[in-house]
Amino acid sequence: MDDLAVQVNAILEQQPHQLPHEIAHSLNTNELAVIRCYPPELVVVVPGALAQSLLETIADWHTTVTVIVHSGGSIFEIKAPLPAGKNARGYFNLLGEPGQLHGHLKLDLIDHIALVSKPFMGRDSHYFGFFNQAGECVFKVYLGRDKQGKLLPEQVSAFVALKHDLNN
Template sequence: MNLSQQVADYLAQNPNAITLEIAAEFNRPEGEILLALPTEFVRVFPAERAEEILKEISGWGVFTTILEKEGSIFEIKDRFPSGVIGRGYYNLNMKHQEGALHGHLKLDNIAQIAFISLPFRGKESYNIAFIAHNGHTIFKVYLGRDENHKLFPEQIEKFKHFK
């Protein structure tokens, strides 16, 4: 049985499972699990579109950017900043002070970008995952929520209609 079928079967049995739990269950990197999700939950884009996607989402408003490292999870709730290419990196937040997120993203390390619409702990959720060549998730950007924890409808529309 291939990984896609295993993930679909697991989700059928565990509908509230999160992708990190599934990755642990199958002893696989999370990015591989994201790419193996049933097609109703994932749209995959090639790495060549990374700069375009990053520029696009910088105009979508507030997100929660998630970095997971060795089981620790870091969250930054802010606009996703614009960036510029330089010295082999997509350099975030270099032109203006656009909030808390700064850094340097090595575009060559991105293999694929996955738009995920899988519920998170039973709640409607959407994220964009940047996946490395080794199958690990570099980072994820979750659509934002207001003070009442409601998703921003305009972000959902942009997410769903991104081609």
């Protein structure tokens, strides 16, 4: 185990709720480097070339997810089904209905995707983290929750199956 992994694991033992970007900041590294140090049962990292395929898979769920973007110290969230998209003019364009996410994603700049399963605020949590070449997170797609705050079981099953398939 390298020095960074030892440091990350020590922080996770002492402060299990600390977020990867917080750990990265405290260790003067990037978020992807921290996530790569998580125990293998928590994370699978795959090439960014799978970004469109994974986004299309999530859109096919037709159920609410939470998309999160960290920018300049702020956090932006949208809770809605991930819309379908199409390629045009060098972007993967999300074609959301009113109230859904719209956007233009430069998927060729996504270098890695991490499928992370880690408790947050005392609750199970699963997400797809899309990272650029510098190891910075461009955006995350968290699995959805019902009105009681419970994860949607069909999404959890699909996510766990994806992690398993991508890890083999």
